[in-house]
Amino acid sequence: GDSVTQMEGPVTLSEEAFLTINCTYTATGYPSLFWYVQYPGEGLQLLLKATKADDKGSNKGFEATYRKETTSFHLEKGSVQVSDSAVYFCALSDPTQGGSEKLVFGKGTKLTVNP
Amino acid sequence: NAGVTQTPKFQVLKTGQSMTLQCAQDMNHNSMYWYRQDPGMGLRLIYYSASEGTTDKGEVPNGYNVSRLNKREFSLRLESAAPSQTSVYFCASGLVRGNQPQHFGDGTRLSIL
Numbered sequence: 001g002d003s004v005t006q007m008e009g010p011v012t013l014s015e016e017a018f019l020t021i022n023c024t025y026t027a028t029g030y031p032s033l034f035w036y037v038q039y040p041g042e043g044l045q046l047l048l049k050a051t052k053a054d055d056k057g058s059n060k061g062f063e064a065t066y067r068k069e070t071t072s073f074h075l076e077k078g079s080v081q082v083s084d085s086a087v088y089f090c091a092l093s094d095p096t097q098g099g100s101e102k103l104v105f106g107k108g109t110k111l112t113v114n115p
Numbered sequence: 116n117a118g119v120t121q122t123p124k125f126q127v128l129k130t131g132q133s134m135t136l137q138c139a140q141d142m143n144h145n146s147m148y149w150y151r152q153d154p155g156m157g158l159r160l161i162y163y164s165a166s167e168g169t170t171d172k173g174e175v176p177n178g179y180n181v182s183r184l185n186k187r188e189f190s191l192r193l194e195s196a197a198p199s200q201t202s203v204y205f206c207a208s209g210l211v212r213g214n215q216p217q218h219f220g221d222g223t224r225l226s227i228l
Contacts, residue, residue, distance in 0.1 A: 034216055043119075043205055043219035044158075089157065102148075102173070103217055107157035 002027045002094050006106035009087075013080055013113050021075040021109045023064075023090035031092040033057075033066055033073040034103070038087040047075075047088070080113045087111070117141050121206050121220035128196045128227045136191040136223050138206030146209045147189035148173075148217065149181060151202040158205065164189055196227045 007022040025031065032051045036044040048057030053068035062077045073090060090106040122137045140147065145166050150158040150173075160173030164183040178200060180192045189208075193200060203224050209217035 036216075036219075041221075043221045044207075045219070046216040049216060102160060102163060103158075105157045105159075107155060 002031070002092060002104045004090050004092055004104055004106040006088075006090050006109050009108070010110040010112060013111070015082055015113055015115050016079045017113075019075070019077040019080045019084070019111070021088055021090075021111070023073045023075065023106060025071050025073065025090075025092050027071075027092055027094045029094050031094040033064070034091045034093070035062070035064055035073070035075050036089040036091060036105075038089065038108070040086070044089060080111070082113045082115055085111055085113045119206055119208055119218050119220035121204075121223050123223060124221065125224045126226070128193075128225065130197060130227060132196050132227075133192065133194050134196065135193075136204055136206075136225075137188070138190065138220060139188045140206075140208040140218070141187065142208060142218060143186070144208035144210055144218070145186075146217075147183065148207040148209070149179075149189070149191045150205045150207065151175065151200075152205060152222070153202050161191065161204075198227050201225060201227045 003026045005024050034049045035047040037047045038044045048059040050057040050066035056065045064073050064075045087108045087110045089108045091103045119140045148163040149161040152158050159175045162181040164170045167186045170181050182190045203222045205222050206220045207217040
């Protein structure tokens, strides 16, 4: 079945550091890929998405590029802020699995940014 | 714009008690989902409903039942709560198209003693 693998956390960075959170996937079809963010005590919010190969999703300074050849969707940000401290989830939706478009999530990566 | 609303936000139960978690969405979405979130496990799908009148099992359905009351509401019931069901439960809704994201509620934090 489909699966998503994220780098293990937690990740601790200083403010203005460069962030990469790795995400690779396994899917039978051509999935859409998502990054969600969860701030403390809240639900998940969509951060960005990409629906086909070579698409780049971007939002709030975060970027991720859909790489079909390496089955990856790594999240990057050039300069993190304390307010970026959260848990980040990579997810995929594979329409070839049929029925409602279910999301398959990675286990999440906790990011802490120190001032 | 409320989005996805879950009630209650917190609940403590004793083993064997029953309760229903409520979820409502105001975005006219067809699909609704229930997940549980446990440390180190990410989110796991319990049940989902592709449309009003249909429900299907997800990855971890045992011990739970669901009802899609109408297009807006999707409830999750624990008939006889067990400590292993201590978790944070999230409801989500979305359109039935793979390139569209799901929208999540703020969660219900459930502890079973």
